[in-house]
Amino acid sequence: MNGEKLKNIIEAILLASYEPLSADKLHRIITSKVNTSKSDILSAIDDLKTDYENKDIEITKVASGFRIQAKSEIGDYLNIMFAERTPRYSRALLETLSIIAYRQPVTRGDIEAIRGVSVSTSIMRTLTERNWVRIIGYRDVPGKPAMFATTPEFLDYFSLQRLDQLPDLPEKKEPLDLDLELDDRSVGNQDLSGNGSESVSVGADLDMEAPTIQD
Amino acid sequence: MDKPDLKLLQNEDIDVHTNQPQQVEMPFAIVEGESLTELPRDLYIPPVALKVFLDTFEGPLDLLLYLIRKQNLNILDVPIADITDQYVNYINLMKELELELAGEYLLMAAMLAEIKSKMLLPLFEEVEDEEDPRAELVRRLLEYERYRKASEELNKLKRLERDVFITGVESSHLAQPIELPDISLQELLLSFQEVLKRAEMFTTLHVLKEPLSVRERMTTILEKLKNKDFLDFTELFDLEEQKTGLVVTFLAILELMKEFLIEIVQTKAYGIIHVKALLSDNETNTEH
Numbered sequence: 495m496n497g498e499k500l501k502n503i504i505e506a507i508l509l510a511s512y513e514p515l516s517a518d519k520l521h522r523i524i525t526s527k528v529n530t531s532k533s534d535i536l537s538a539i540d541d542l543k544t545d546y547e548n549k550d551i552e553i554t555k556v557a558s559g560f561r562i563q564a565k566s567e568i569g570d571y572l573n574i575m576f577a578e579r580t581p582r583y584s585r586a587l588l589e590t591l592s593i594i595a596y597r598q599p600v601t602r603g604d605i606e607a608i609r610g611v612s613v614s615t616s617i618m619r620t621l622t623e624r625n626w627v628r629i630i631g632y633r634d635v636p637g638k639p640a641m642f643a644t645t646p647e648f649l650d651y652f653s654l655q656r657l658d659q660l661p662d663l664p665e666k667k668e669p670l671d672l673d674l675e676l677d678d679r680s681v682g683n684q685d686l687s688g689n690g691s692e693s694v695s696v697g698a699d700l701d702m703e704a705p706t707i708q709d
Numbered sequence: 710m711d712k713p714d715l716k717l718l719q720n721e722d723i724d725v726h727t728n729q730p731q732q733v734e735m736p737f738a739i740v741e742g743e744s745l746t747e748l749p750r751d752l753y754i755p756p757v758a759l760k761v762f763l764d765t766f767e768g769p770l771d772l773l774l775y776l777i778r779k780q781n782l783n784i785l786d787v788p789i790a791d792i793t794d795q796y797v798n799y800i801n802l803m804k805e806l807e808l809e810l811a812g813e814y815l816l817m818a819a820m821l822a823e824i825k826s827k828m829l830l831p832l833f834e835e836v837e838d839e840e841d842p843r844a845e846l847v848r849r850l851l852e853y854e855r856y857r858k859a860s861e862e863l864n865k866l867k868r869l870e871r872d873v874f875i876t877g878v879e880s881s882h883l884a885q886p887i888e889l890p891d892i893s894l895q896e897l898l899l900s901f902q903e904v905l906k907r908a909e910m911f912t913t914l915h916v917l918k919e920p921l922s923v924r925e926r927m928t929t930i931l932e933k934l935k936n937k938d939f940l941d942f943t944e945l946f947d948l949e950e951q952k953t954g955l956v957v958t959f960l961a962i963l964e965l966m967k968e969f970l971i972e973i974v975q976t977k978a979y980g981i982i983h984v985k986a987l988l989s990d991n992e993t994n995t996e997h
Contacts, residue, residue: 506878509876509877510878510880512875512877561875562875562876563873563874563875563876564874564876566867566873568874569873569874572874576870576874579870580870581871585765585767585860586767588860588861588863588864589767589857589860591860592856592863593856595863596856607849608852608856609767609768609770609856610768610769610770610771610813610817610853611768611769611770611811611813612811612813650869651868652863652866652867652868653866653868653869653872654866660859660862660863660866661859661866663855663856663859664858664859665855666851666852666855667851
């Protein structure tokens with residue numbers, strides 16, 4: 495089979511597939527009919543990439559494989575078209591998901607320890623139903639709590655190939671200087687150095703950095 | 710999204726005034742404890758809006774961080790007394806607005822009060838390793854903040870259905886029709902017969918409960934004891950019987966004791982338990 499034909503087949507398969515397809519899977523599908531090599535497939539994909547340079551679609555690689563998607567320049571148009579279908583995720587869900595993504599495997603208890611609130615069942619259900627999070631085992635402590643980890647679909651959804659492509663977790667800060675402050679501590683010195691103004695202690699204005707109301 | 714500018718006052722009544730969200734002339738910024746602008750007192754935020762605002766806090770750590778960050782306080786040296794007051798104000802406000810207050814908020818209030826009281830106590834020289842009472846709280850706040858920031862970054866990632874859209878072509882018209890196997894009427898009847906046969910087996914599989922009457926067992930026990938002075942307690946049980954049989958025997962023994970028909974004697978701890986009949990025609994020789 496010539497390269498042009500192979501390229502067209504791969505394009506059609508990727509377009510018809512709802513999920514990203516790995517090079518292995520493409521290879522398996524195509525060789526079941528005609529003999530090709532994996533490197534032929536990869537070079538056909540490269541050719542497709544070149545073809546798409548002047549179009550508003552592109553081939554990208556995500557965790558589960560290749561997919562054809564609209565270029566981001568087109569996103570604005572599509573957002574209008576899909577406006578009411580764009581799912582929005584709450585801060586609680588995103589925080590829970592982040593903790594699972596960065597700290598996996600984690601138990602509900604771990605998540606609760608960090609967030610300071612109990613883990614909502616509906617959030618965990620959404621995360622598992624979307625297939626972003628799965629149980630990968632049970633910790634060997636009393637109660638055998640389930641340990642959660644993220645899935646390749648999670649990476650696909652966020653257009654990532656590997657977990658280490660996640661944005662870096664902000665650096666850990668240790669409250670080291672705290673102990674130094676101890677010596678100065680005495681009864682009554684806590685009317686806050688430099689912050690003794692009435693308006694601070696009496697009122698609290700909520701103008702900065704307010705949590706978004708719905709996201 | 711525009712965030713409401715709110716001012717929380719310590720009055721008993723909810724007395725909330727606001728600036729218009731659009732007027733951003735550095736409103737109420739507090740730098741080094743100095744508030745920069747005067748609050749306009751003519752605007753009123755309906756409690757519903759405030760409720761929405763308060764409802765958005767993702768737990769006590771989130772609320773505390775908000776209080777600390779918005780006043781530019783040093784998180785490593787939190788003025789605990791002040792923060793506690795403010796925190797409790799919010800909690801009270803949430804209560805007044807009848808927001809359902811998660812237990813975690815109250816737990817945090819208690820924790821703050823504990824830290825505050827520890828801070829008031831004089832420091833003992835002898836205790837070398839005494840940690841700042843705030844340390845644990847600060848550690849948790851910092852840790853929570855890391856993941857909160859991470860979640861904000863996660864939210865910025867290009868994601869499907871919002872920033873990235875998958876293209877596709879319709880291919881369902883190409884799908885091969887699934888070939889269904891042919892079934893003759895006879896095969897169908899045969900398998901139905903099988904089903905009937907199995908159903909029949911179920912009806913005959915009624916397990917009859919062996920009627921085990923405690924009363925009857927009592928009689929059997931007395932029978933066994935009739936011509937003997939005493940029997941070993943274990944001899945009364947027939948180990949061939951299932952658990953229920955053993956239980957019935959035991960119940961029977963208890964029942965017999967209750968009715969003063971037998972007597973149970975154990976001469977020493979962990980020794981053999983003897984069972985003895987106390988029937989009237991069998992005069993008791995020994996008193997225990």
